[in-house]
Amino acid sequence: MKLTELFNQDKLSLSFEVFPPKNDTAFESVKHATEEIAALHPSFMSVTYGAGGGTSRYTLEIAKNIKERYGVPTLAHLTCVSSTKETVHEKIKQIREAGIQNVMALRGDLTPELEQSDRSKWAYRHAVDLIRDIKEMGADFCIGGACYPEIHPESTNQKEDIKYLKEKVDAGCSFLTTQMFFDNNLLYNFLYKIREAGITVPIIPGVMPITNGNQVERAVKLSGSFMPQRFKSLVDKFGTTPAAMKQAGIAYATDQIIDLFANGITNVHVYSMNKPDVAAQILSNLSDILG
Numbered sequence: 050m051k052l053t054e055l056f057n058q059d060k061l062s063l064s065f066e067v068f069p070p071k072n073d074t075a076f077e078s079v080k081h082a083t084e085e086i087a088a089l090h091p092s093f094m095s096v097t098y099g100a101g102g103g104t105s106r107y108t109l110e111i112a113k114n115i116k117e118r119y120g121v122p123t124l125a126h127l128t129c130v131s132s133t134k135e136t137v138h139e140k141i142k143q144i145r146e147a148g149i150q151n152v153m154a155l156r157g158d159l160t161p162e163l164e165q166s167d168r169s170k171w172a173y174r175h176a177v178d179l180i181r182d183i184k185e186m187g188a189d190f191c192i193g194g195a196c197y198p199e200i201h202p203e204s205t206n207q208k209e210d211i212k213y214l215k216e217k218v219d220a221g222c223s224f225l226t227t228q229m230f231f232d233n234n235l236l237y238n239f240l241y242k243i244r245e246a247g248i249t250v251p252i253i254p255g256v257m258p259i260t261n262g263n264q265v266e267r268a269v270k271l272s273g274s275f276m277p278q279r280f281k282s283l284v285d286k287f288g289t290t291p292a293a294m295k296q297a298g299i300a301y302a303t304d305q306i307i308d309l310f311a312n313g314i315t316n317v318h319v320y321s322m323n324k325p326d327v328a329a330q331i332l333s334n335l336s337d338i339l340g
């Protein structure tokens with residue numbers, strides 16, 4: 050199923066993101082966790098792609114398994130910045146052969162080595178190059194892209210970031226998933242600006258339930274997200290008590306999702322971090338809302 054079919058429905062739904070194992074040893078436990086999440090029947094599941102393509106084989110294996118065993122539509126992530134055209138073309142061929150119809154086309158983060166290398170030699174400099182490539186290959190995918198309500202850390206201003214975002218959509222992105230954010234007003238402000246810039250594709254907000262005090266620093270560092278005072282107080286109070294932090298983090302994410310639904314969003318993507326219990330608790334909190 051192409052995800053655009055899902056996004057055109059009015060029904061409220063939740064989807065979940067999982068990440069592949071880093072090595073063979075972790076494969077079975079990660080596979081099991083992703084299966085437990087798939088058994089909750091989310092609207093779709095996305096499977097991330099290891100930075101630099103290190104775990105690329107597992108992305109496809111996990112996505113294919115979820116789709117075939119649980120009938121959950123999957124979205125396979127693909128990054129391009131450190132890859133050759135041959136590698137990317139082979140990967141696209143494999144995604145197509147696995148029967149996966151949705152691809153998240155990403156540039157990937159710049160490693161310190163990449164930052165210092167000669168950019169003129171890169172096969173792909175931005176996600177838009179990958180999107181154009183997929184289109185030129187004639188592969189009939191529903192293509193998604195990433196967007197940043199609080200601007201991408203490399204961008205100097207939001208106007209420029211949105212200009213390049215529009216290029217991704219014009220090149221063939223059918224929907225955009227956001228970076229995590231902890232203040233919904235940032236998302237509403239972003240939506241206003243991108244709609245004004247002529248970006249009309251569905252925007253899928255990404256919500257990360259912070260269930261562990263140690264996760265906060267890493268999440269903020271990776272995403273550059275603003276932490277509202279309400280969230281900081283919660284971490285200050287419960288951050289060192291694991292069970293309480295988990296409950297408070299799930300409650301905060303649930304509140305965020307309810308507010309998004311109340312303000313016209315129909316599908317929220319939850320960064321579930323391979324935690325079936327967290328995914329199940331959020332679904333249970335929303336059981337009557339999701340119907």
Ligand code: FAD
Nearest residue numbers: 097098100126155156157158175176195201204210213228
């Ligand atoms: P781009 O769209 O290329 O944007 C990167 C920067 O370049 C931005 O500042 C943008 O404004 C600028 N830019 C874009 N186009 C141009 C242009 N034509 N000329 C000049 N500047 C331009 N990383 C992984 O490794 N694996 C994953 O699975 C993964 N999944 C993700 C899922 C989501 C929803 C999000 C939000 C991020 C994900 N990431 C993942 C992280 C992502 O790879 C990084 O944020 C990366 O730094 C940017 O990727 P992008 O596709 O947004 O890049």
